[in-house]
Structure formats: C-alpha cells, structure tokens
Amino acid sequence: MTDTPTRQRRLSLARLRALPLWSVLAAGTLAGGLVGGSYGVLTPSTxxxxxxxxxxxxxxxxxxxxxxxxxxxxxxxxxxxxxxxxxxxxxxxxxxxxxxxxxxxxxxxxxxxxxxxxxxxxxxxxxxxxxxxxxxxxxxxxxxxxxxxxxxxxRAVEPSEPTSASSAVTGLVGASAGGLLGGLALLARPRRNGQDDDAAPAPSVPGPAAAADVRGGR
CATH class of the missing domain: 3.30.70.1130 (EIF_2_alpha)
Structure with a gap:
C-alpha cells in the first residue's frame, strides 16, 4: 500500500525537525557564498x-x-x-x-x-x-x-582600479544573504509538539466491562 500525500508530508516534516539547527544556517551560508563568488568571477569588471x-x-x-x-x-x-x-x-x-x-x-x-x-x-x-x-x-x-x-x-583620466565589486565582496554578500535566509527558514521551521500524529495513541473509550465495574463500585 502506497503512502498517502498526508503521510508523505508528515514524514517530510519529521525529517526537517530532525535536522540540527546549525546545518540549516551552514547550508544557507555556503550556498550563498558560492553563488555570490561565482557571480563576481563570471561578471566582467567595470x-x-x-x-x-x-x-x-x-x-x-x-x-x-x-x-x-x-x-x-x-x-x-x-x-x-x-x-x-x-x-x-x-x-x-x-x-x-x-x-x-x-x-x-x-x-x-x-x-x-x-x-x-x-x-x-x-x-x-x-x-x-x-x-x-x-x-x-x-x-x-x-x-x-x-x-x-x-x-x-x-578631463577624465583612465581609472587604475575597477569600480565593480570583487569576487571576494560578492561572495561575502552572498554568504550573508544565504545565512539570513537560513535564519528565516529556522523561524518558519515546524515546532516539535511532542509525538507525531501517526505515533499519537488513540483516545481510550470505556468498554462495557469497564462501565460495569464503574457502576458496581458505586
């Protein structure tokens, strides 16, 4: 029997809850730094x-x-x-x-x-x-x-240095933006509210025997 969409969503949330907090920040910072540095390298200097x-x-x-x-x-x-x-x-x-x-x-x-x-x-x-x-x-x-x-x-003179940002600067900006997005993802991260819904025990309902015991004890 295949998993229902609801169960798959619950499993995904459970995996997200299991991630350590620092890993989200580290992944965002690393990804942002790589994107920013690549942009600085590939973009011609002006x-x-x-x-x-x-x-x-x-x-x-x-x-x-x-x-x-x-x-x-x-x-x-x-x-x-x-x-x-x-x-x-x-x-x-x-x-x-x-x-x-x-x-x-x-x-x-x-x-x-x-x-x-x-x-x-x-x-x-x-x-x-x-x-x-x-x-x-x-x-x-x-x-x-x-x-x-x-x-x-x-008169204008030939500039000796580019006015565009270097790859180090763009990488730093990208890393900062990635870390910020990682922090925002942590704020939106689902909270741990005890056990998952699949593991939550079903509420107990008194059966006939239990009801009889209760009446006999009165």
Whole structure:
C-alpha cells in the first residue's frame, strides 16, 4: 500500500525537525557564498571615468544664474541632442552612451560631472570626455541667450582600479544573504509538539466491562 500525500508530508516534516539547527544556517551560508563568488568571477569588471565642466557667468550674468544653468546642463548632458554629437568622438553608438553615461550636479557649485562606465577603462575615458565636449559646444551655441558658458574643469583620466565589486565582496554578500535566509527558514521551521500524529495513541473509550465495574463500585 502506497503512502498517502498526508503521510508523505508528515514524514517530510519529521525529517526537517530532525535536522540540527546549525546545518540549516551552514547550508544557507555556503550556498550563498558560492553563488555570490561565482557571480563576481563570471561578471566582467567595470571601470568608471569622470570629467567635469563648470558654468561661468559672463559680464551680463550672475553666479546664481550660472548655478541654475549648471543644473539645467546636467539634465541635458544625457539627452539625445548631446549624445548624438558625442558618439562621433567616442566612437560608439548612441545606445551605448545612453546605457553607460550618467551626469550629476551640485546644489552649491555650478559644476557638472559626467561619468562613463565600461569594461574597457580607455573607452570609459573617451565616452566621458566626448560627452563633456559635446555639452560644452551646445552651451557655446546658446551663450548669447544664457550669458553663461561651460568651461572644461577636469578631463577624465583612465581609472587604475575597477569600480565593480570583487569576487571576494560578492561572495561575502552572498554568504550573508544565504545565512539570513537560513535564519528565516529556522523561524518558519515546524515546532516539535511532542509525538507525531501517526505515533499519537488513540483516545481510550470505556468498554462495557469497564462501565460495569464503574457502576458496581458505586
């Protein structure tokens, strides 16, 4: 006679209860570390290069106006109008620039930072410098209306170290996540409430003889 689904489930719960607590944590930590380390090894390293331009007011403008236009140019830096010109100097398609280039501004300084990320450090430099060059030309074209010009503050230089996490770091993160999941599994682990249902004795019901004895003793 084959086991019913209910009995199979009870046997599985019994095996889970029999596992030592440390084995669940150890298995989760080991599995997470292996997955995280493998991810770090198989994923190519990435490098980030950053170039900076600064907004300078002309005689007809003010520093506050330059700060405001710097914020605007920071948003324009990753738009198609700028990237379309930058692709010529970077030597990559516009889609690559859209995926790889980011811009940032400061609320206190009229400066725009353009960062490019690539698995090739030299290409990251070329993309960052190409975008700032295109952005500066667009600012020069509208300088008569804005009274603000963009000046190259710092060119991007080739990074010496990758910005992506190493395999050791990803392995450590994976091990921590695996240990956490193991701890959560322990919290959800079925509690031991005495004997299993299959081993629980059936409740005793007084038979005719026992009932007669009880009546005779009265």
């Amino acid at each position: 490098y980030t290069a950053t170039s900076y331009v600064i907004a300078v007011p002309t005689g007809k403008s003010t520093p506050d106006a330059a700060l405001g236009f710097a914020q605007a140019y920071g948003r324009v830096a990753t738009q198609l109008a700028v990237l379309g010109d930058a692709q010529v100097w970077a030597g990559v398609p516009v889609r690559t620039l859209q995926r790889s280039v980011r811009s940032a501004t400061s609320p206190d300084a009229p400066m725009v930072a353009v960062s490019a990320t690539s698995s090739n450090p030299a290409l990251a430099v070329d993309m960052a410098n190409a975008v700032t060059r295109a952005l500066t030309r667009h600012a020069d074209d509208s300088r008569g209306n804005t009274n603000v010009r963009l000046v190259q503050f710092s």
